[in-house]
Amino acid sequence: MSEQNSAEQNSAEQNSAGQQTQADGRLNLPNVGEWKRVSPKYLVVEIVGTIIFTLVVAAITCVMWLVWDQLWAAWVGGAIVLICLVTVVLEPRRVRSIGYQLRADDLLFRRGIMFQRFVSVPYGRMQLVDITRGPVARWLGLADLKFVTAAASTGVSIPGLPESEADGLRDRLVELAESRRAGL
Amino acid sequence: MSQEPAPGQSDVPPDGTPPAGAMTRLPESSLADGEWHRLHPATPLLRGGIFVFAILGFVIxxxxxxxxxxxxxVPRYGGDPIDRIYESGTVxxxxxxxAAVLVLILVxxxxxWRMHTFRVNKEAVEVRSGLLFRSNRKARLDRIQGVNIVRSLIPRLIGAAKLEVSVAGQDAxxxxxxxxxSLADDLRRDILRLASGARRPDDSATVRGQAGSQIGTGQAGAAQVGADQTIADQTIADGSVAPDAVGAGEPNATGGRVAAAASGIGGFAxxxxxxxLAPELDPDAAPPESVVTIPPARLIxxxxxxGFTVFVVLAVIGLVIAFSTGATGWILFAIFPGVxxxxxxxISRFTKSLRYSIAGTTDGVRVGFGLLSTSNETLPPGRIHAIQVSQPLIWRPFGWWQIRINKAGHSTNQGAAGQASTTTLPVGTRADVGKVLELILPEYGGQAQQSLIERGMISPGGDDGFTNAPRRAIWLRPFTWRRTGYTVSDGVxxxxxxVISRDLILVPxxxxxxxxxxxxxIQRMLRLASARLHTVTGPVSASLSVVDVDEASRLLERVSAGAVESANLDTSHRWNGYAAAVPTASDEPVPDERPTP
Known part of the structure; x- marks a missing residue:
């Protein structure tokens, strides 16, 4: 481990000479503008979803454990329930980590804390924009916007946008894509 | 084939073009004239082939x-359906x-067949079919991803071929x-010419000449081909459709037409x-310097x-062990089907890859192969989304490489060796790789780029033009970290x-x-990240598993800026349209709706 640490220090020094660097090794994009965040209400959607899932798992576990006398089910079910509870605790940070911004030529998207992901999609590559609303999200007036390109791995989906904002963003994206249309 | 196709079987166009007319074929003989045409008269029989075999099987x-x-x-016991019919007196x-069923089927x-028609015009290839359930399918020419001609054994025996126009999308x-x-090759050439955006014959001739000499990089042979085409086109400059300039002066083709013109079964045979017996690739279809073939020995x-051989060897070792520990004969029966x-x-891999050839034609790369059933696909420029040059460890002593690509349109026909049609070069030397890359990425053929590609293929790593992963990546990639790197140059x-299996990936x-x-x-602890370039689905996955964390954000910026810039400069959806308008910037506007950057 000592080798590794010294190597890290070396490279950290090299980097700090060149440009600003992230001290904790966290992935970040320097020199980008303000990230637009999703609605805080989206937190409710996520938590409700997780709680329903947890209840279903707990119910199945109880049936298997108490009625059919399967002890292993209790362990597996308990572990899943525990993970769900931890997820609920971390949920606010996860929702806050989702962000996007419309730059001059591309859409920039980020999400995740533990597993971070940044994606840049040039507007001209857009094939279609999808807007979906789940039952809880609809009740809260939220919508999910999905940006589809010819590549299946792009996977840019911005959840929890207020409905009017989602519609506005869709129209804006379609307009931008139209003005920068390229072939496939 | 005009509106009333002759039922004749010979390859002479039914409008009775004399053999000499091959030199100056008139526009009417082209299938790409915007009119509705019918398919080969034997189509129902060929497409219903499985049905016929099923009936035969049932009867037998x-x-x-x-x-x-x-x-x-052999004396027989018991009755069969014929006996029963005979006995019941309902013969x-x-x-x-x-008879009624036969007549019904024929009708x-x-x-x-009558309702199954197609037409090709400046905008699209269109097919109408179906008797009760009509279907109409249209492929826009500027969205063509490739044109494939397949000649399976039985259709080939009666002189029929299948032409498939690939467009992006599942089953599209x-x-x-x-x-x-004989008409399929001409139709493909016409479709590609229309799709390329070259509207007039002299335009296309100029571009052909340019492309020819480009591929040959100024060599005498290529220049000769280019000149020939220009002359051939000029001789009939008033024709509204580009003539078969490539085949025009060719003795083989003329010979074939003369033979076909001798009517009757003799001529047909x-x-x-x-x-x-003809070679896989028409010798005059592409400049010879650009053709890559695979010698049979290397193919074997x-x-x-x-990898399959490794599996077989392991299986044999397992069997030997099984026998030596006293297994009985039943195991032979178990493995016999496997053998x-x-x-x-x-055998099938071998026969399917025989006569493999890759060549640069004016309208893209032509990949052809096959001994009994042949297939050859033309990929227009700018239809290749990612390229992977790879070398498995087992091939390293021989210096062999393989090239695979990602493309948006997928032919239903399999590629050589039963592999997916995305394997562009099944096996080749380093020189072959260079040639093929020059064909599929023609704009990336400079001296600097070639040496970059070479370093990417064989360099063990280090400071060689690539931005490599830092030393601490050794914790995640103990062998490959030195070679894991990227660079962006000239729009690629x-x-x-x-290291064990070396890969080089090029993404236009x-x-x-x-x-x-x-x-x-874990990557965060090591100040690392991973990067991935998203392309259309295919065998090539353009990803780097370890990158320095600061380099990763630079990579994102560099690549996304490059992607926007390259897309603005890209005109390959009408690949000849832009170039053709330059030499004759007179009457026609540029057939290209390029957005302003």
Whole structure:
């Protein structure tokens, strides 16, 4: 481990000479503008979803454990329930980590804390924009916007946008894509 | 084929073009004239091939004892359906029913054939078919991803070929099955010419000449080809459709047409034999410097030294152990089908990859292969989304490489060796790789780029033009970290990785869909990240598993800026349209709706 640490220090020094660097090794994009965040209400959607899932798992576990006398089910079910509870605790940070911004030529998207992901999609590559609303999200007036390109791995989906904002963003994206249309 | 196709079987166009007319073929003989045309008259039989075999199988299964008695004098026991019919005295009815069914089938076939029409105009290839359920399918020419001509064994025997126009999307291809074999090649050339955006024959001639000399990089042969085409086009400059400039002066083609013109079965047979004996690639279709072929010995070598062989060897070792520990004979019965299947696999891979050739034509790369059933696909420029040059460890002593690509349109036909049609070069030397890359990425053929590609293929890593992973990546990639790197140059992102199996990945940024960087907890501890260039689905995955964390954000910026810039400069959806308008910037506007950057 000592080798590794010294190597890290070396490279950290090299980097700090060149440009600003992230001290904790966290992935970040320097020199980008303000990230637009999703609605805080989206937190409710996520938590409700997780709680329903947890209840279903707990119910199945109880049936298997108490009625059919399967002890292993209790362990597996308990572990899943525990993970769900931890997820609920971390949920606010996860929702806050989702962000996007419309730059001059591309859409920039980020999400995740533990597993971070940044994606840049040039507007001209857009094939279609999808807007979906789940039952809880609809009740809260939220919508999910999905940006589809010819590549299946792009996977840019911005959840929890207020409905009017989602519609506005869709129209804006379609307009931008139209003005920068390229072939496939 | 005009509106009333002659039922004749020969390859002469039914409008009675004399053999000499091959030199100056008139526009009417082209299938790409915007009119509706019908397919080859034998189409229903060929497409219903499986159905016919099923009926034959049914009949044989029911009457096998009668057939045995008839042919081998074996006495039979028990009755078969014919006996039962004879005994019940309904022979007449049964015969009538059979006749009625036959007539019905024939009538259905005939109308199905009559209703199955296609047309090719400046905008699209369109197919109408169906008797009760009409279907109409249209492929826009500027969205064509490739045109494939397949000649399977049985259709090939009667001189028919299948032409498939690939467009992006699942099951979105337009198939013209079947066409007359000789017309299919012409139709493909016309479709590609229309798709390229070259509107007038002299335009296309200029571009052809340019492309020819480009590929040959100023060599005498290529210049000769280019000049020939220009002259040939000038001789009939008033024709509104570009003539078959490539085949015009060619003795072989003329010979074939003369043979076909001799009407009757003799001429037909000669023509078919000629078709089977002809070389895979028409020698005049592409400048010879650009053609890459695979010698049979190397082909056998590549098949023998494949992953499947490793599996077979392991299986044999397992068997030897099983026998030595006293297994009985029943195990032989268990493995016998496996042995047969393995031999069949080797033979079919071999025959399918024989006569493999890759060549640069004016309208893209032509990949052809096959001995009995042949297939050749033309990929227009700018249809390749990612390229992977790879070398498995087992091939390293021989210096062999393989090239695979990602493309948006997928032909339903398999590629050489039963592999996916995305394997562009099944096996080749380093020189072959250079040639093929020059064909599929023509704008990336400079001296600097070639040496970059070479370093990407064989360099062990270090400071060689690639931005490599830092030393601390050794914790995640103990062997490959030195070679894991990327660079962006001239509108192409070049990724390098792998030591045991060496990979070099080229992604033309004009085709890139998006780019992403990711980081997990362990990578964060090591100040690393991973990057991925998103392209259309295919065998090539353009990803780097370890990148320095600061370099990752630079990569994202560099690649996404490059993608926007390259896409703005890209005109390959009408690949000749832009270039053609330059030499004759007179009357026609540029047929290209390029957005302003």
């Amino acid at each position: 299964a029911n009457l096998r004892e009668r057939l045995l008695e008839f042919f081998f004098n 007449g009815w049964v015969l009538l029913a059979i 259905a076939f005939y109308f199905g 291809n337009v198939q013209l099955a079947y066409l007359k074999s 000669t023509d078919r034999v000629h078709d089977f 070598g590549s098949i023998v030294f494949s 047969i299947a393995s031999i069949g696999y080797y 992102a070049v990724l390098r990785r792998g 940024l004009a085709r890139l869909q998006s780019v992403g960087i990711e980081q997990g907890p």
